[in-house]
Each structure stands twice: as structure tokens, then as C-alpha cells.
Amino acid sequence: MTGLPIQYGMGLAAxxxxxxxxxxxxxxxxxxxxxxxxxxxxxxxxxxxxxxxHWQAADGNAMFxxxxxxxxxxxxxxxxxxxxLHKRFRTIDIDAASEMHG
Amino acid sequence: MSLLVLTLIFPLAGxxxxxxxxxxxxxxxxxxxxxxxxxxxxxxxxVMVFWGANGGYPFVQTLWQWIxxxxxxxxxxxxxxxxxxxxxxxxTGVGFLIHLFAAWYMVHDLEGSPGMARFFAYMNLFIVxxxxxxxxxxxxxxxxxxxxxxxxxxxxxxxYYQTPANAWAAFKAFIITRIGDVFLAIGLFLLYTVFGxxxxxxxxxxxxxxxxxxxAMANVAALLILLGACGKSAQLPLQTWLADAMAGPTPVSAxxxxxxxxxxxxxxxxxxxGIFEIAPAIQELVGVIGGVxxxxxxxxxxxxxxxxxxxxxxxxxxxxxxxxALGVGAWQAAIFHLMIHAFFKSLLFLTAGxxxxxxxxxxxxxxxxxxxxxxxxxxxxxxxxxxxxxxLPLVTAGFYSKDAILWDAxxxxxxxxxxxxxxxxxxxxxxxxxxxxxxFHGEEKTxxxxxxxxxxxxxxxxxxxxSTFVGAMIHQPLDGVLPSGAVEGxxxxxxxxEVISSVVALVGLGMAAALFLGKRQLIAQATQDGPxxxxxxxxxxxxxxxxxxxxxxxxxxxxVARGHRRDWIxxxxxVVPGLASAGNSGLSAVQSGRLRWYAMVMFAGAAVLLAxxxxx
Amino acid sequence: METTFFIAGIVAxxxxxxxxxxxxxxxxxxxxxTSLLAVAIDFYALGAAFAATLExxxxxxxxxxxxxxxxxxxxxxxxxxxxxxxxxxxKLWVGPSVxxxxxxxxxxxSMTVGGAxxxxxxxPLSANAVGMALFGPYVLVVELAAFLLLAxxxxxxxxxxxxxxxxxxxxxxxxxxxxxxxxxQ
Numbered sequence: 001m002t003g004l005p006i007q008y009g010m011g012l013a014a015x016x017x018x019x020x021x022x023x024x025x026x027x028x029x030x031x032x033x034x035x036x037x038x039x040x041x042x043x044x045x046x047x048x049x050x051x052x053x054h055w056q057a058a059d060g061n062a063m064f065x066x067x068x069x070x071x072x073x074x075x076x077x078x079x080x081x082x083x084x085l086h087k088r089f090r091t092i093d094i095d096a097a098s099e100m101h102g
Numbered sequence: 103m104s105l106l107v108l109t110l111i112f113p114l115a116g117x118x119x120x121x122x123x124x125x126x127x128x129x130x131x132x133x134x135x136x137x138x139x140x141x142x143x144x145x146x147x148x149v150m151v152f153w154g155a156n157g158g159y160p161f162v163q164t165l166w167q168w169i170x171x172x173x174x175x176x177x178x179x180x181x182x183x184x185x186x187x188x189x190x191x192x193x194t195g196v197g198f199l200i201h202l203f204a205a206w207y208m209v210h211d212l213e214g215s216p217g218m219a220r221f222f223a224y225m226n227l228f229i230v231x232x233x234x235x236x237x238x239x240x241x242x243x244x245x246x247x248x249x250x251x252x253x254x255x256x257x258x259x260x261x262y263y264q265t266p267a268n269a270w271a272a273f274k275a276f277i278i279t280r281i282g283d284v285f286l287a288i289g290l291f292l293l294y295t296v297f298g299x300x301x302x303x304x305x306x307x308x309x310x311x312x313x314x315x316x317x318a319m320a321n322v323a324a325l326l327i328l329l330g331a332c333g334k335s336a337q338l339p340l341q342t343w344l345a346d347a348m349a350g351p352t353p354v355s356a357x358x359x360x361x362x363x364x365x366x367x368x369x370x371x372x373x374x375x376g377i378f379e380i381a382p383a384i385q386e387l388v389g390v391i392g393g394v395x396x397x398x399x400x401x402x403x404x405x406x407x408x409x410x411x412x413x414x415x416x417x418x419x420x421x422x423x424x425x426x427a428l429g430v431g432a433w434q435a436a437i438f439h440l441m442i443h444a445f446f447k448s449l450l451f452l453t454a455g456x457x458x459x460x461x462x463x464x465x466x467x468x469x470x471x472x473x474x475x476x477x478x479x480x481x482x483x484x485x486x487x488x489x490x491x492x493x494l495p496l497v498t499a500g501f502y503s504k505d506a507i508l509w510d511a512x513x514x515x516x517x518x519x520x521x522x523x524x525x526x527x528x529x530x531x532x533x534x535x536x537x538x539x540x541x542f543h544g545e546e547k548t549x550x551x552x553x554x555x556x557x558x559x560x561x562x563x564x565x566x567x568x569s570t571f572v573g574a575m576i577h578q579p580l581d582g583v584l585p586s587g588a589v590e591g592x593x594x595x596x597x598x599x600e601v602i603s604s605v606v607a608l609v610g611l612g613m614a615a616a617l618f619l620g621k622r623q624l625i626a627q628a629t630q631d632g633p634x635x636x637x638x639x640x641x642x643x644x645x646x647x648x649x650x651x652x653x654x655x656x657x658x659x660x661x662v663a664r665g666h667r668r669d670w671i672x673x674x675x676x677v678v679p680g681l682a683s684a685g686n687s688g689l690s691a692v693q694s695g696r697l698r699w700y701a702m703v704m705f706a707g708a709a710v711l712l713a714x715x716x717x718x
Numbered sequence: 719m720e721t722t723f724f725i726a727g728i729v730a731x732x733x734x735x736x737x738x739x740x741x742x743x744x745x746x747x748x749x750x751x752t753s754l755l756a757v758a759i760d761f762y763a764l765g766a767a768f769a770a771t772l773e774x775x776x777x778x779x780x781x782x783x784x785x786x787x788x789x790x791x792x793x794x795x796x797x798x799x800x801x802x803x804x805x806x807x808x809k810l811w812v813g814p815s816v817x818x819x820x821x822x823x824x825x826x827x828s829m830t831v832g833g834a835x836x837x838x839x840x841x842p843l844s845a846n847a848v849g850m851a852l853f854g855p856y857v858l859v860v861e862l863a864a865f866l867l868l869a870x871x872x873x874x875x876x877x878x879x880x881x882x883x884x885x886x887x888x889x890x891x892x893x894x895x896x897x898x899x900x901x902x903q
Contacts, residue, residue, distance in 0.1 A: 003719070003720075003837040003838050003839045003840055004719065004720050004723060004764075004837060004838040004840065005836070005837055005838075006829075006836045006837065006838055007826075007829050007830055008723070008724075008727075009723075009760075009764065009838060010829050011826060011829065012727045012730070012731070012760070014822060014825040014826065014829070015731055015822070016730065016731065016734055016753075016757075018818045018821060018822045018825075019731070019734045019735055019738055020734070020738070021705055021814075021818065021821070022738060022811075022814045022815060022818045023737070023738030024698075024701050024705075025698055025701050025702045025705055025814040026738070026806070026810055026811055026814050027698075027738065027805075027806075028698065028805045029743070029802060029805070031743050031785075031788070031789070031792070032738070032743070032746065033697075033698075034785070035737060035738075035746060035747070035750050035785070036737075036738060038750065038777075038781065039734055039737065039738070039750070039753070042753075042754060042757055042773075042777065045769075045773075046757055046760065046761075049760075049761050049764055049766045049769050050764060050838065052766065052843070053764040053765055053766060053838045053839075053840065053841075053843070054836055054837075054838050056839065056841055056843070057851075058843060058847045058848045058850070058851035058852075059851060059856075060766070060769075061766055061768060061769050061843065061848040061851070062848065062851050062852050062856040062859060063859075064766075064769045064772070065769075065772065065848075065852065065860075065863070066859055066862075066863050068772055068773075068776050068777060069863035069866055069867055070863075070866065071777065071781060072776065072780065072781055072867065072870070073866050073867055073869070073870030074870075075781045075784055075785070076784065076870050076871070076873075076874040077870055077873050077874055077877065079784055079785070079788045080873070080874045080877035080878045081877055082788060082792075083788065083791065083877075083878060084877055084878075086792060092792065093805075094696075094697050094698060095696050095697075095698065097695075097697070098694060098695035098696045098697075099695060702813070702814065702817075705814065705817055705818075705821070706817050708821060709817040709818075709820040709821040709824065710820070712820075712821060712824040712825065712828075713820050713821075713823075713824045715824075716824045716827050716828055717824070717827070
């Protein structure tokens, strides 16, 4: 096998995913959390594309399209929640919405 | 003979009536309290007459079956014979006189504060319990009365319960007698296990057939009964409670802690004499305990400053004589001394009560002094009682009863015990007349108001008459119930011993007069400091038994208790709920409601899981 | 192909890191778009031209426009940036970074040591093939995606509703409607 080793593609996906995950945990601003989620979804999509390219199959692309649909749905709902949060609590700090504590 | 039941019913009715209406007028309470016992005394007299007229045979009256469980049957039965009728006479007769005196005394002691009905309710209940004790035809009924008198004793010692010291004294009396009671209960279990019955007459009948002379089991049973008797009668080693029991009102001391309850141990041993006769080693022990106790108590009495404590220690000492008599087999002499002692000791206590009231509740003998002029009646009563206690020859009742004991001791070959008794008699004279001389002679230190009225005079005078040789003429129908134990000696030999003890008593009296009648400088100087002072303190603390028991029993117990205050077993058990609790707080902390925290936990979980999968 | 992939990959990574560390939301959003575009170039480099197109049009286009609208509605200003800086204390990064490192090492380990080693030729994959796959074996997935989007639409409308406006509207019109309904009966 020649060409680009699959590890590089996968490694890039992993790096992006980890970066998104770290951002998700670290940030308090809900907007950034949603952005981090987009990054993670995108990284997952990249992993599918890399795998699909390796096997030279269209399945990876099909999954990527599903992920894009998911990302769109997630973004619309997430942003709707963000607006509600802003309206109710006058802040977009995710820690403000912690009323379900045990 | 259904009259017998009435002796129980009258005081019981009195106790119930007084308990149900505790707010009744003081005069009504006094009347009911004294009259119920008076009626009991009258009934007792009638019972004596009828019983004597019928030939004086033992008589059993079974009222009802008390307990029936399987093979275990206990009747509520009353047993009347010479011994129990003697005890009945003492309990109701002396008891009535003391109740009558209490009707005078409590008015002055309470000074208008409430509690008259409560006092007489306890007193009447005590009479019921004491009668049950002596009338019970089985050991369980006897034990019921035994515990009943213990309860009343506790209630009456702590009668002035607002003073903490009185409550502690009541606790002490209750707990120490309880130790003896537990031994007695074990003894009862043992007897039931061996004989399958608790009926006293059956037991006494079967004991010689089942047990050989000196049988180990018989020794154990006798020892357990003896320990029970020691607790109740304040004998070594359970004697420390009696002096503190003087915290109760003086009629209580006279009735319970002189005349009746403390002699219950003597009654018990006399009643179970059949067991002790086949356990000679334990019977010997009874005598030794009596002898040692009478000396210890006598020495303690010489150094007391509280008039009631002097008499209390003398009571302990006199019961020691009774135990000595039981130990040497002088059964009848023991019961005779019990009765005589009831007379003169209640006389002494009641007179002391009269003096205390006259001196405005002062109990310290060194703060009285010179009362001879103001309290003429009390002075002569005290002289009579004190003479009887010291057994001054010929005119006093105590002379006849104590000499009978001493003679029986020597005649039955117990020379050492006789010597103990003789030394005890010497000490008795000293401390008795020390008390009388300090209280009634010397310079006048307080102004006294003599008591008056029928309830004051009558009981004292009757008891005073009974304390003289008149009391000694009372015949006790004990033949056939108890072995006489008396040995007919040669007239002249007997006379020699009587003279010896008389001389000893008189020498003691003379010594007391020499030491305490004048300026008392010798004693004052001797006890001022140095070894004399230490000896005085040693005697004053009753030879340090309280200190010893505190060090041997109380302190180690408290040490162990302190060690277990933080229960280490519970600590181990608490691990389980502690884990559950920690898990709860841990999990509830996890449920913080913060999304980032949840994400972080998921993240960490994924990281760890993947790491384990990869590198594990 | 490799060169393009690496350059675009480095750009994507750098832009992503700036996205998660940047204090200003608008800047972060622009970095995110940059990152998405760089990933789109990677897709192209890997031969998935159709996916690259979708990434640019749907992701960088539609989804990011949503974000921009929201940022507009939130009325962000300098104060927000200051607060964001305050929230981003260095201490906060330690724990997540440790776990991130562990996770990354585990993932890289699985791909290099544990996983199969293969190469990517970069052969272009035509939109035709993708379409045939989507509407062939994956038609059910497409249907599911449609359901998902419909559900998301309903939820977004429900969440995004302004209750105060609705109450005002009901106060003005609802009363009349009920009276009309009553008259009709």
C-alpha cells in the first residue's frame, strides 16, 4: 500500500476530537460549548471520510451526510436552548442552569 | 383463722387509700396511717390469743394459687408458727408504736410542707411487705416481701428527695442490698433445682434426706442465703449502706433500719436453720461474720458525731450479735435478742428523733450538750434504752438476751466468738454512754423545746417499759420451731460468766463516764492531731470500708466503663452505615446539576476505560 | 495530495485550538469556520469531493450562519470578552488536559500499535457513487436523517417560542376566538 498512511488522517481526527472535548469541558459559555460540539462532530465526520477513503468505499460519505444532518439538528436545538437560557437567566453561563443537582 | 389475712389487709388498705388521695389533709393521713397499723396490731393480738388457745400448732392458710407454670406451683400461702407469730408481734406491735410516734414526729419534721400521705403510704406498704416476708409459706412469697421491704426502704431513705445526698444514700442502700438479693435469688433457684419446690417446710423436711451432713451443694445453698441475709441485715461485707440510710426520717430509721427490716436476715437464717445445720462450715461463717461485724460497727460507733449514725452503727453491731447467736446454734437466743433489740433500739431511735426535733433538726451531738435539764423525759428514756443496749445487769432486757447469746456461745464451745462478743459489749457501753453524756451532760449549747402530746409520750414510755426486764419476761413460743441451742450449764459456772459480762458492761460505762462526763480533755487532746487523729478518722469512716469498696469495685468499674464509653464494637458496626452514608454524600455530590461536570466525568471515564483497554 | 493534506490539517488544528481558547465569540466563530474550511480541503485531498462540498455548503455555510445569527441576538460586547477571560483561568485547563492527553495517547496507541496499518490512495470518489450508496443500501439512513431533521425542526420551534409574545397575542385575539366559538355553538 502506498500513499498517505491512514494513521495521519485518523490522528488528525483524534486531535480535533480531543481539542473539541477539552473545549467542551473547559468553557463555561454555552456558545463555546456548542462550538466545541460542532468541532467534535466534525472530527467524527473526518474519521468516517478517512476510513471511507482508505477502503475506497462510498459508505464513509453516506455516514458523513448523516453526521451533517445530525450536526444541523443539534445546532438548531442547542442554539434554541441557548436563547432560552439567555432569556430566563440573563446569562449564557452553563453553570447557571444547575437546578437539577442532587 | 381468717383473721390472719386481716393483718395484711388493714395496712394494705391504708397504703392504697393514702396513695389514691395524696392531697388529703395531714391529720387524716396521720390517722389513717397509724390506725391501719394499729388495727393490724389488734388483729395480731387476737391471732396470738386464738392460736395459743388452739394449742399453738403450725397453721397454713392458702389464699390462692399464685403461679402455676408446668410443674412449678407457688401458692399465696401464709404459714403461722411460733417464729412467724413472734415476728408478727414485733412488726405490728413495735410498728404501731413507731407509726404513732411518727404521727407526732412528721408534723414537726415536715413543718407544713406536703408529703404526709406519701410518708404513711410508704410506711404502711412496708408493714405489708414485712408481714408477707415473715408469713410467706414459700421462699418466693418470702422473696416478694423481701423485695417489697427493700423498695420501701429505698423510698423512705430518699423521702426528702430534694436533697441530692438523700437520693444518693437511697441509691446506695438499694444497690448494696440488691447485691445480696441477687445471691438470695440464685440460692432460691438452686433450692428449686434440687428439691423441685420452694415451700419452706417441705424444704426443711427434705433437706436432711437429700443432703448428707456437710454436702457441698448444701454449703453453696447456705452460703447464698447467708449473702442475701448479709445484704439485708447490713453485715460484713455488705454493711456500708446502713449508716447512710439514716438520711431518712427518724421513725423510718426506727422501724426499718433498727426494728424490722434489717433483722429480716436473722429471720431468714433462722427460718432456714435446717439448711444451715447440714452445712456447719457456713453456720460457723455466720458466727464469724457476726462477730467481726459487731466489732467493726462498735469501733465505728465510738467516733461518730451524728446521733443517728451512732445508733445506726450500734444496730449493725447488735445484729452482729444475732448472727453470732445463729452461728453458734443459739437459734432461740437470736430471735429473743431480735425482739428485745427491736424494743430498745426503736426506743433509742425515737428518743433521738424527739431530741432532734427538740433541738430544731440538729443531729450533731457536739452541738447539743446539757439537755438533761430541758429534756428530762428524753434523758431518762435514753438512759433506759442505752442501758438495755449496753446490757447493764438485772434491770434491763438487753442483759438477758445478750447474756443468753454469750453463754450459748461459750457453752457450745465457741470461745473466740464469746471473746468477740465480750469485747463488743465493752465497746457498746463506751459508745452508748459517750453519746448520752455528750448529748445530755456538759454545758448547754442549744435551747431545746421538749416534745409533748400523747403520740409523743405513749410510744416512748411503752417501749421504755419493754426495754427493761419486763420485756425479757415475754415468752416466745419457739419450741418445736427452732432448736433451743441453749445448753444447761452448772448454775455457778453460768453465774460466773454472767458476772464477767456484767462487769465488762459496767467497766465500759465507767470508762465512758471518766472520758466524757467531765471536761473531755483527754479525748480532745488525744484526737487533736497525729496518730490519735488518724485513728479517730479511721473509726469515723467505719474502718474505711467505703474507701476500700470505692477502690476495689467502683473505680475499676468506672475505668472499664470509661474505656467503653466510645464503644469500639459499635465503631466496627458503624462501618456499614458509614459506607452507605459516604456513598450517599459522594453520589449526591456527583449529581451537581452542572453540565460541564457531567461532561468532565464522561470524559474522564472514557479516558480511563480506553486507557485500560489499551494498556491494561 | 499529502502536502495538501498536511497543510490543511495543520491549519485545521491551529484554527480549532484558537476556537476553544479565544475569548471573543465572534473571533472564535471565524476560527471555527476556518477550521471547517480546512477540513473541507482535507476531504478534497482524500478524494471525497462531494463530502468537501457538503462541508463547505452545509457546515461552514448554513450551520455557522445560525451561530452568527445567535451571536447577533445575544448582543455581545467587550464586557462579554472580559468575563470570558475571567472564566478561562489557567488552573481550569489542568484536569481536562491531563485526561485529554490520556485519551489521545490511548487513541494514537490503538491506531499505531494495536490497529492495522494501511495507506490512502486518494482516489477521487464521484458524487454518483455516493448517491448510489445513499439511495441504495443506505436509503433507510436517509429516511432516519429526514425524521431527525423534522424532529429537530419541531423542537427548535417549540424551544424558540416567545411565551410572553404568545400571551400578549392570546390576550388580544384568543378572547374573541373563544367568544366566536361560543356564538357558533
